Every structure is written in structure tokens, then in C-alpha cells.
Amino acid sequence: MQEIMQFVGRHPILSIAWIALLAAVLYTTFKGLTSKVKVITRGEATRLINKEEAVVVDLRTRDEFRKGHIPSALNLQTAEIKNNNFGELEKHKSSPIIIVDANGVNAQEPGALLNKAGFERVFVLKEGIAGWSGENLPLVRGKGK
Template identity: 45%
Template sequence: MNLEELLAFAGRHPLLSLALAGLTAAILFTEIARLFRGFKGLRPAELTALVNRDNALVVDLRPMADFEKGHIPGSKNVQLSQFDPESKQLAAAKALPVVLVCKTGQTASGAAARLKKAGFERVFVLDGGIYGWQQADLPLSRGRGR
């Protein structure tokens, strides 16, 4: 396909062309915003390595009932409504890597931005959240945890 054919197609299908341009712009915006958000996403295997290597603090932001049904071993449950980067529990972990976990990875992004704003240097979000962890066939602990 050459440029002439592409322009002819765009002329015959203006709505499809407009939709393609809009989707391309949305993807570019999302990727550029990801570069400047101040925290990094982690795959489940990377989270395991970070915990083992650097003693990362894993904070599960899901409701207590969901946490008790299954959570990443060693993670701490902090309700999103009670999430405070200035709390003693979190402030003591400023020198550690902190990984935030929610159901799908979306909610944790807002909390990660708050941690970065509060001066935390090494902030991460588990890509895909607890669902990503489960899809990687990694173990879950049940109950309240520690």
C-alpha cells in the first residue's frame, strides 16, 4: 500500500480514519503520561524479585473481605479510605521500595502518585493487580495476614 492508496481510503472512509487518528492520539497520550507519572509498573515476577532482593513493602489496597479471601504472601492490607502516605506505618518505609496492589492495577496508580508526592523514592504498582498475580499462577495467602 502506498500513500496515494492510503489517502484514497481515508477519503472514502472519513469516520474510520477519524477513529484511527483518535485511537492513535489516545495511545500516544497514555504512553507519554506513563513516562512522567513518577512510579513504575511491575510484573508479578519482578515483584517477587523485589521483595526477595530489597525487602519491598507490599501494600494491598483492596477491601478487607477481598484481602482475606486471598492476598500476596507478606502483604499488608491498608483500606484505600485510610491510605495516608504520612502515617507512621508507611513513613517508616520511605527507604524501602513500596509496591501497591489493588484488584486490577488502576486504583493503585492514584495511591502511588500520592506516595511520590509525599517523598517516597521507590514506588511501584503491580501491573494487572491481584488478577495479574493470579494469572501468573503465583500463590495467595488467606486470612488477615500480618
């Protein structure tokens, strides 16, 4: 314990940074555990799509979507979700919904909004389209849905 106190005394900025990093990790972990929107792997997503007819919602821009998206995915922008403009997705409230973005970073908030709007089972694809295409899983080019 004495060594820790000496270290803190000699390196206050490093100690503060370490405490802040620890707090951030704890916050992120707790938030992930309590969130109703769960992050799933590509294997889990494939199972949901094949076995439970999950609906994939791609949040990327129209151009990015046309360059390659998961088969049968719907292209819906985050702004549309914020405005409760769900379009074709509205009829799938009881189906599993898989939210996909470019890299899995910006999908949590739209997922939470969908959950709040009454969609029962909402998931976020870990690593987004980048992870999906990195595993050589199928992508469809063109307009899509």
C-alpha cells in the same frame, strides 16, 4: 499518499477513530515513560520482596484482602492514601513500595500520591492480584496486616 486521502474521504468516522486511538496510545506511552511510578512484573516484584524487603500495599477491600493477599502485605485503601493516612506504611518511606490492586488498573493514582508524599521508590504490580494468583504465587488468607 493519494490512497490515504481517498480512504479518509470515503471513511471519515473510521479515520477520526483511528486518529483518536493513535493519540490515546501515544499519550499513554508518554505518560508511562515519564511517570515516577513504574509498572513491574511479578518476577521483579518477587525480587524486590526477597532481596530488598519491599513493602506490599494491597488496595483492595478488607473482604477481598482476607480472601487472599500476598504474604506480609498491608491493606490500605485508596481513600486513606488520599487523606495522607498511611498508618504502618509511614515508617517505610525509603523502602521499595509495591502497590497491588485487583487487576493492575487502579493502582497508578495511589502510587503517584505515595510518591508525592515522599515515598522514594513506588512500583505498581502489573495485572495485580489476578496476575499474581494466575501464576500460582503464594497467597495468604485471613486478616493479615
